[in-house]
Amino acid sequence: MSLGFLLIHAKPGRTWTLVLSWTLFAAGIGAYFYVSHARHRDNPEDRVMPTVAQMARGMFDAALHPAEDEEPQTGTPSLVHRFLSSMLWKDTVATSRRFFLSMLLLIPAVILGLHMGLFPYVCVFFSRFILFFDKIVALSLLPILFIAFGIDELAKVMLIVIGVTPTIILDTVNLVRAVPAEQTVRAFTLGAGDFDVAYRVVLKQIMPRVLNSIRLNLKAVMLFLFAGEMIASTDGLAYRIALLRRHMGMDVIIPYVLWVALLLFLVDLAMRMANRWLHPWFRES
Numbered sequence: 001m002s003l004g005f006l007l008i009h010a011k012p013g014r015t016w017t018l019v020l021s022w023t024l025f026a027a028g029i030g031a032y033f034y035v036s037h038a039r040h041r042d043n044p045e046d047r048v049m050p051t052v053a054q055m056a057r058g059m060f061d062a063a064l065h066p067a068e069d070e071e072p073q074t075g076t077p078s079l080v081h082r083f084l085s086s087m088l089w090k091d092t093v094a095t096s097r098r099f100f101l102s103m104l105l106l107i108p109a110v111i112l113g114l115h116m117g118l119f120p121y122v123c124v125f126f127s128r129f130i131l132f133f134d135k136i137v138a139l140s141l142l143p144i145l146f147i148a149f150g151i152d153e154l155a156k157v158m159l160i161v162i163g164v165t166p167t168i169i170l171d172t173v174n175l176v177r178a179v180p181a182e183q184t185v186r187a188f189t190l191g192a193g194d195f196d197v198a199y200r201v202v203l204k205q206i207m208p209r210v211l212n213s214i215r216l217n218l219k220a221v222m223l224f225l226f227a228g229e230m231i232a233s234t235d236g237l238a239y240r241i242a243l244l245r246r247h248m249g250m251d252v253i254i255p256y257v258l259w260v261a262l263l264l265f266l267v268d269l270a271m272r273m274a275n276r277w278l279h280p281w282f283r284e285s
Helices: 014-042 052-064 079-084 087-104 107-118 120-134 138-149 153-177 181-189 194-216 218-231 237-245 250-278
Strands: none
Touching (some): 052 250, 079 087, 087 153, 087 218, 087 237, 087 250, 107 120, 107 153, 107 194, 153 218, 194 250, 218 237, 237 250
């Protein structure tokens, strides 16, 4: 029997690609349905694995009703107004604000990594400190950050920056050093200055891979953000998950987790599309 589809040079067709790419999703969903049905058959009050109907009802309430600790709306507001005042929308906005602010603060990390990779004195000044700081577990700094900055937004954002920035800096340094020296020499011979080489030659070359590096760190960014929200916050997706955990609200927790995964997937997709649009010449080696 030939097993040609298992060979290195095998190329799955369009149909096989579609089928195989969704197989594990279908298997996971089917397994959940089976186990959930079995648990509810034995115990109709089971709250660990809610049914699809229960999760849909929980997500509907989260998307159209305010949180329990907020005052109910008066009158008969429109569907859009109900959604914009809902628990899900307010939690998503709060988490998104912290997330994108932290992403903006990663830009100086890229600039510092660029200068460390090109300018020897900058590298000597920062490299040992960055290497040491990279080995500190960011979550161990959480109590210090809350004491120093309070429990407001700044402490949560600083946790993300401290947790991800050293990795981005060191990765940028490695990408800069991977640029062939012949290109910088040629730029100098054509009359370019140091900063021309840094920003018009090297930065443009490494930018696609820098964006990929940041994209691959999205999960780490969200991990640190969730840690901050779960410990000290009054809103946000992670805060709501931690709050619902006390009441075994799995009918809302599971949809919230899937919602977070969907949002991260969309951010990842947007970054990949932006990378292709900004750098059409780039091909991953």
